[in-house]
């Protein structure tokens with residue numbers, strides 16, 4: 001047994017970072033500490049769900065919350081779902097509302113009964129911050145930056161803080177590093193896998209409430225020849241705003257609206273994306289974000305420091321897994337505290353459990369990205385291409401794809417004998433693929449709308 005048996009409450013936990021991972025950790029820790037302090041270097045956010053926090057440039061993007069993530073958040077923050085929907089978030093079906101373009105054709109929409117949640121990040125974080133009120137022992141302090149951890153004999157005793165220019169030290173029994181992928185708090189360089197992906201994102205005003213047969217379109221690129229993937233999703237509130245994102249691997253997309261339409265005519269996986277972008281009216285200038293690498297940080301040097309969320313492991317955001325991964329890590333933390341893991345052992349125990357979750361996300365996205373950057377095994381790549389191709393038809397392999405994407409099962413599931421047999425058989429069979437089912441574009445009046453764009457932009 002370690003020195004800090006958790007049969008009695010600990011005194012103080014410090015959480016550095018009030019993003020999704022920090023907020024989730026707060027609720028996991030609250031029952032076990034007399035005091036939990038969350039600090040964040042940013043100024044307190046206002047109520048604008050489209051506002052982008054300085055330290056989280058990804059908040060310009062709508063975020064997907066996978067069903068496992070939502071399950072955990074609802075457990076840690078009872079009432080989260082209704083608060084999230086109240087702020088404009090929505091629930092969608094992975095099979096019916098999401099339309100995937102892959103292997104040269106659109107997958108037919110089919111209800112799968114697998115829910116998926118979509119909203120701006122501020123809708124998620126705001127809903128969690130609402131839930132913090134239930135924990136009277138938790139405080140959240142904005143404009144407070146952690147400069148360094150204070151480590152003595154392998155144990156962290158606190159941190160030095162900068163509170164609006166004032167330096168101070170704070171002591172803590174447990175420190176959670178939830179400082180995100182752009183953190184400077186890590187004590188060693190992460191393992192890095194270069195992916196060189198660029199995101200250019202437009203928010204488009206639309207006249208329609210929603211498209212006739214989809215809420216989200218995702219166009220995967222055929223690798224390695226095609227480097228551009230596309231995403232379009234109706235982003236509440238009002239459902240009349242479409243987020244359109246160009247994801248480009250190793251190729252900088254333009255940032256001007258007309259140039260992007262032209263770019264997509266040559267580079268997009270389906271011609272529909274250029275038409276869709278052309279149909280809308282940007283309501284503010286586009287944003288561009290570089291995501292150069294997937295990063296996996298080493299374990300913290302002190303045994304009572306836990307690194308969680310993107311600070312620990314940040315993967316290609318294309319599958320929308322980051323918040324769900326952070327939620328599952330927070331659930332693990334909660335279980336370790338419930339089972340009275342001593343604080344001087346909790347860091348190692350947490351890392352061991354979290355490795356499994358991180359590996360699930362990392363392996364899948366490593367495979368998806370490695371065609372651009374490393375040679376790998378040509379046979380394995382051809383196998384996975386065939387799996388993805390077959391996932392476009394029927395529900396069997398697609399369900400496995402959904403489970404891997406949702407971190408429910410590891411990537412090894414793609415090598416299950418039943419899938420391997422289908423891959424093998426497909427090499428000898430001429431079974432035609434499902435018919436292409438191109439999504440219907442909503443009625444547009446793009447040029448007309450663009451005439452009013454200037455006034456819309458200036459009013460934001």
Ligand SMILES: Cc1cc2nc3c(=O)[nH]c(=O)nc-3n(C[C@H](O)[C@H](O)[C@H](O)COP(=O)(O)OP(=O)(O)OC[C@H]3O[C@@H](n4cnc5c(N)ncnc54)[C@H](O)[C@@H]3O)c2cc1C
Nearest residue numbers: 017019020021041055063064146180309310317320322323
């Ligand atoms: C383009 C893009 C799209 C994405 N889409 C999705 C998606 O659809 N679904 C999904 O689940 N994930 C998505 N992600 C990933 C997701 O944004 C992250 O996984 C998630 O935000 C991680 O949360 P976090 O709390 O670990 O880090 P962050 O959200 O980055 O929060 C870190 C916090 O720490 C604070 N901080 C940092 N350093 C200090 C310090 N020294 N002192 C005090 N505070 C500090 C920062 O101010 C910040 O608030 C996307 C990412 C990108 C880049």
